[in-house]
Amino acid sequence: MLCLPALAACEDPSGVGLSVLNPDETDPRARTLPADSVALVPLEDVTGALITTTALLDFRGLAGRAEDPLFGTSEASAYIGFLPPPSAPEGFQDRPIEQAQLRLVRAYAYGDTTASVTFDLFDVSERWSAVGAVSDTLFPVAEAPFASFEASAADSLVAVDLPADWLAANDTTLRHSGAATRFHGFHIRAREGAGAVLGFSARSRLRLISEEDTVHFSTSQLFSHIDWEPPALEAEGVRLLQDGSGRALAFRFDLEALRSTPVNTAHLRVEVDTTLLAQDLPAGFLRRRPASLALFARSEPGEEALVTEATFDAERSAYTFSGSTLSALFQRLVLGQSDLEEFVLAVPVAASSLDVLPVVLPQEVAEGEPPRGLRAVLVVIPADA
């Protein structure tokens, strides 16, 4: 009896007694649910960003035009703002600038990579803010361009010498201590006939050279205005998602059969038709798949909350969303405790692009065959739910 306290430390439960309890077959199992009501819906695409952290250095301003036979036509123009260095060399403000060069770091391309695109350069005429700006925003710019340049997807750096008359008109502004607010940056727009869209990163700079000094204005903000026209015909069995198009993929799940069922984990699988991604590609045409996707929970139009992001899994040809937030959301949905109206799938804001994605729609398969298409995979209890 005195040894009894020691027993408390050595419990060894087992399946003994299961036959007495005879519990229901309530073991966990994976359950696949095809997405329901899949549709492309408008979604404001934030294509502007204030460059304040290093994480945003890869943000791009897009300019050009690309006609994709599968995904439609995209036309973009970029706005780029600059910031003087925190400490300019002594005397810089006293000496006239002799040369100004716009150094654009090309970081993205979509469309005909063999094409040389001619861009016009405009002054932005007023103060503007890229923070939260969505893709259909327009900021006021000068009526006429003050310069033009050519660039192609092969260029990693495009150096544009700004004309002397532009320099003369802006010299005092650029040297002024309040240059950050007085100088509003540039607007880059492609001329007609462009075959590609190029993206210029936040690593782009404005180089100013005076008699004794060279000063670099760094990119302070970037914005891309994007117009998009759908293709004449959309492929069957897929929904075509394109970043910058102002459209996202919305869908729901019929969870009625799982009411009050415990959810151990949830995955959401976005299957991609990688064959279609490479299909109908004109020679030299570059079409990119997004590096990551974002999943939002929409309670009502305009009210989207980011759930999680996913990267591409080449083995499964799919993006798979998972994590505790998603699992908890599905649990609340199953319990009828969520006001979620639908899930929304979009390309993350992080780096502004025109990436494309053919999302495979849920397909009926024969019994025993693996499921296909946009779907949720839940581990639920009980198994017979």
Add this chain to the structure above:
Amino acid sequence: MRLPPLSPLGPLVLGALVLALGAAEARAQSTRDHGSVYSAFGLGERVSVASSQSQMMGGAGVGLRSFTYVGLENPALWGDLVLTQFTAGAQLQGLRAEDGAGGRAELTSGTFGGLALGVPLRAGRLGLVLGFRPYSRVNYLTVREGTVADPHGELPGPDIPYRVNFEGDGGLQQLRLGLGYRLGEAVSVGASLDALFGTVEHRQRTEFLASSLAETRTTERTQLSGLGATLGAAASASGVLGEGDVLSFGAALTLPTRLSGERTETLGLSLDQDTLRAAASGSVSVPMRLVAGLAYVPDARWALAADVHYEPWGSFEGDFALGGYDPAAGAEQLRDRLRLGGGVQFSPAGADRSRAYFARTAYRLGAYYESGLAAPLAEGRREPAALSTLALTGGLSLPALLPTARFDLGFELGTRGSTEGGLVRDLFVRGSATINFGERWFRRRALG
């Protein structure tokens, strides 16, 4: 009559009462407190603790008169109180469960064994007792292991092992307040008001080795409470078989008690629970209980007792489906509970307090047989069969420095059920420790 303030024992007793109530609730939260799978039946495994003396003598003692022990089973005996008596105990159990397939589980549990406070309102004539003891307990645990079924390889990584824990927790407690009155030398009567209350939880907890899968816990929680009553009687005669002997008979009848309550089903952990279904209200009817027994005390050294307990659980009715009771699903696996027990006590020194320590120690031995309320359905059988328990009890009652105090150490070795037809045999060993002491609380002040 002006009563002096309580002695220092008073606050101690009250504190112990509060602690015991808290311990009973805390036990429900314990993660390592598991016992028989048969505790899943009905409102749980019935617990019968009348006194530590009775426990060591096969659960008998409904007719055994004592100046040291407060027998909670029979209010009629409370009229014998001479000193204010306090009793508190605890119990540990080790259980080995085996099935016919060679499966084995080893489980342990600790429980509060009950406490009682008896106050002689008129010494040897009228006594008041407040008792608190477990009435039933649910503490089973059995597990099912496997890997998550994923026929199409939809889940990332290798097979995911899981373990489903089927757990029971809780039970009913009984708070009893009553009076015992001695009508004369031979006959006593008593009555008590009994509050039964508690919570019974049946839980399914599924855990995974993979951290990406969250443990889920579905709990069916039934809270019940109600009031009942017990009537008791005792009669004794001396010089029956020899000079100075006493033969006693005692009986107690606890009336059927209607417990009302609420059942909730939740999903999640304790601080983050979602209600799965609207709470359901209802009631259950705990059957009556009849206890009768004989005790024979030939002299101060020997005492013998034998009891029979009967509870007609076979006619149990309730609004809630319980383990083994679900009329809608055709489950009727509760049977009348019958318990026969008896034991003997030997005190070598008798009433002589001058003898050596171990001569003043009381040695007790007993046994009981119980046909329990749980009637599991064995494979190959058409009808469920009542579950039998056979146990040997015993222990020591050690004298303390105070002549009115005893420290009791008891044991119980038993077996319950069989391994036939997919059922389970429990082999259990229990140890109990109980402190009993008495003190005179109310004294007349000497005038002058």
